[in-house]
Amino acid sequence: MSATTIHRDRPLITAWSAVSPYGLGRDAFAAGVGRGEPAHRVPDFDTRKVLGKAGTRTYDRATGLAVTAVRELLDEAAAAEQPIATGGGTALVLGTTLGSAHSAAGFSRASFEGDKPYDVPAQLMPNVLMNGPAAATAIRFDLKGPNTTLAGGAAGGLLALGYARRLLAAGRAERALVGAVEEQSDTRAWLADAPDTPLGEGGAVLLVETARTLPPGRRVLAELLALDVRLDVDEDPEAALAATVRDALAQADATPDQVWAAAVTGQPAEDRLAALVGTEAVRRVRTAGLLGDTGSAGTVFSVTTVLALAEQDPAAAGRLAVIASLDHQGLAACAVLRLAGGDR
Template sequence: MSLSPATGADPDTLVVSGWSTASPYGLGAEPFTEGVRENRTAVRADDGTADLGPYERAGRVPNFDIRTVLGRKGTRAMDRATALAVATAGLLLEQAGPGLAQDHPEAVGMVLGTGHGSVQSIMDFTRDSLTGEKPFHVDPALFPNTVMNRAAGQSAIWHTLRGPNTTVAGGAVTGLLALNYATRLLRQRHCEAVLCGAVEEFSAERAWLEYRARTGGPHRQPAGPLGEGCALFLLEPLGRARAHGRSALAVLGGARFIAFADPERADEALGRAVTEALKEADVRPEEVGLLVPSDSGGPLGAREDAALAGIFGEHRPDRLRLRRLTGDCGAAAASLQLAGALTAPADRPVLVTSLDPDGQTGAVVLRTGTA
């Protein structure tokens, strides 16, 4: 492979060349960046406009009305998670330029992570089938919202993306898994560019499920406020990004995922994932300038902190604790962590880590602003 004479960078190096979010700070990368840099909380008290379930505060995308944002056509039966994904994809494609999807729609894929899809849609549809006069007395237009890949499929249809379309689910680690899946699609030449990330909606139904799950055992996360959001990234080879006038915001350095069966050994699993990811990226611990942990709190969060302390020792990189600003965004949490990494000053390696109580750990190394 030929190298760029200007930077020595391999044009096949995979880079993030664009990103956008729908977050508790609002729609778009700009309000998210401002909120994170100001260290401003986006978790708000109940204002009476939404049922927060057992919680008094939540990190909801403000003023997000589906028909106002996306229009009336095609949105009558659209669930909130799908709408968040469709809106975020539209913002990212607008930023990338009209040629990304229109010229060669089959060259652009989508990998979208989710927890369960739309929990509210699943529970509403199930309730209607149980409480109606007949089990089949349900609204058929709502059934697609109960399928896990609804958001990914609808986003691709809405924006004419005809490349590979994949849905990934992996708890809190979902966003990192989606990024890793997207890199494999590109390296195996299944497409030329990928929109990848994750989405999670807030609903009273999800709030109650999360609350019961968190308070059900000693190794669960604290029952803190929930959040919602979507973060999507444009991942493509460096050469393609430059050919279309897009700069590299970050280079994907390394990624590792390790499972654990015993929660007491979660720190060992994460430590191994971080060590191997740094080695793959050819980054020494003392070179890392920013840590973006999952910051889950409780016993699991303590094990994450212990694993990082064991690796970095006396080196104290800056640390972005995003969850306390946005709430627990579930499956979208790790993607929002990646977005948080992109808000930091450039030209330094960033480590993003995630731990899920069901037994998964993940670590991703990015080099921001270096290509």
């Protein structure tokens, strides 16, 4: 995808990385997706061993996953001689369901178990706040641009992408690190909407830029053509999903036959999505079946899955990917991406 074929102001995904049940980094994730083996927990993940002891004493698991995902992205870009600038021009936008449920529950429990309600581990208070992982990540890597956390459940990753799009369009940032993170814990399992679905965990981060600020030599992986979000008000959530997919395709001036890959996370709705864009496109991406319920990270993992698969298939070049979500409250979202495809 050359600079002459992309809209000057549209968001462009130019790099990505992940901390996933397949291990640390982009290559581990791509290899795991390629094997198609289910996995649900990030293996052997100990925050202080992965990130070192300096500054990590109070990190909870969600914070450790977020910081590690961004570290992997920055390190991989530097290794490819395409370093990502930090400082004031770089925003960080993370999606979440409600932050770390485990940390919040533990902190609340301490207020009941102590001699006095205020006998709580004050040093752990940042972990109770849903923006704790984003704040810790920005501090560690000198990300001085806008720092935002969006609680949106299954749609969290797409809401983060839409927020970053607005930041870039308004000139509030030159680039944005966009992702989502969810930890696996007993507390989250207790709160799960679908207790029969295996819980997954991890974090994925995208580098989002525009053609106006794209550094020389940076390769475009995908272009965000459209993003639509809506809430079901007719007590027919699958109809809301269908409407948001159709409207997103219309915004992209695209037709279903152009869709190479499609995925929906949250509530099971693959059949409805397949009826809109074709069974083959939906079968190509099985992120939820591989990783389980990864909450707000599910849509970002769907994006990284599509990008990993597109890298290996020249037929993906110029085709579209539909990334959708639907939660039990009827919040539906859909993004349409145009893929560069081809070997890296």
